[in-house]
Amino acid sequence: MSDAGVMSVLGYVTGLSLPVALVAVVVVPVVRACLRGRVWGYVALAALAVVCAVVIVLLGGALWAYAGNVTAGLRSYAGRTAWTLADLAAFAAWAWITFRLFGGALPRWAGPEQARRWGRVATVGAALCPLPYACYRLTWLTPWPTDMSGPIDLPLRLQGLMLAFAAVTASVLTLGLISRWGEVFPRWVPVLRGRPVPVALPVVVGGAVAGACCLASPGLTVNAVERGEPWALLLWPYPLWGVLLGAAVLAYGLRRRQGGYTPASTGA
Template structure:
């Protein structure tokens, strides 16, 4: 018996040659499983296209061009969109997207046609996930725990509702809908690329031996740097917001801080609350490179000593990556277009941490990828480790 057969028999699976593995992953069960994303993207595109058609005929609820915040109204990508011009474009793009996704689900085109389909998929993914949404989804998610705690303990803040302005109103819920569609398109692009390359549809691996940055050891090295950046930036943001809440003159004069608090009651404490929950997120970010991010620590009842499922960390970290990155891109656009405050030390202290959010999101995404590469283990489909 060969060494390969011995290893296969010990693991309870039969030995498979590289060519057989590739064939299974490209057209077998794993290939079928990897095609679900394209069908989801096709369904999402068709339904959103039909929604655009509904708006074409005068339907209510066109969600674009309704940014109440002054900054968002100036720099959000579709802040000036109107139903008459935007709805037909949405309907047409929805139909094109549905047809393209079905092609990606049913075919494996190479050369120029395949590259065109892949480029369309990634364009849709980036546009829907990062470019069209602005900071409001992050603001709504970040304010939710502040609102829950404030309402239950202090009957504060007043006049803020979960489905009202500044929270989960329809234009913001629509942005979450766009994010979902963008993620479906990203998954479609990844799955299609794997099928074209003949890689495993589940894990994306081709060769039997991993080398370079994708190995667990390599991912551990660069993942630590990514975590360091992803922790430092929100800590800097928290430092400035708590300084303002405590009337510490960090760039601002104390009287200016107090005057702003009188004119907008609770503004600094709301910022401090958001920053505090951001700091709690940095603790979870550290878990991407710490032992307790893989094994539940002893102080957690019922779970102590049990392994942490990778998706338990990967899913929320990926969501925060998207929300932080799209908000950071809006603040970056505001700076480029001259709408960010830059008139002095106070403005710099106020806006500089937000200008780093794009880097924060990218670093958190890289840290999450490193965690995945370290934790994915042996593939249940192709058997590669």
């Protein structure tokens, strides 16, 4: 059975990539403004340079130590993680085969309007699943951290913040499956603003996360029972999260594949 290592990889990769994505969202419009000769672009670019310099001076050592903690942890679990990623690749292959073999008339529950109704319930449920973990890791920023008996240094606090940030981002992106910005890139996205979101993008990414949750579920469930800590399944509800997220992604794909932009899909 695979363990939850694949979820750790996804969490850390997401946590590390989100700051880069946020910086890109800010930097790209500023650079474009500079190229067009806009005064505010030069002012904003100078302000960003000052902010970056301050961050490097004040948090440079902590950020470097945080990166060292993450890479050391990933190296120690490299073998287990590789095995789990291989399982995930096999899962994706079987999912693709099943998709290709799924032909003929769609059942009634797979219609756009039906998928909108049950997909909304599944999406909201899936969006709630990562939030307990986010709250759990945010305690590392308080004087009462969980899983810790001694004082916590700044790199570890940054690690907890990044993991919580990744969990909250997963929740927000899940809601995109029933939101207008899940069908059309919002205005604040550089280059892609106003363009339709390719159906394959949320389906592939969301399906991969749902598959990872399903792969991690058996090992995590057995571990919680063996340790006498069934409450851990409330903190990491992978069995429920994987099913709900898979259903939410399926509903999104069915609705977009058949009906394009449906009026009912523009809420939330």
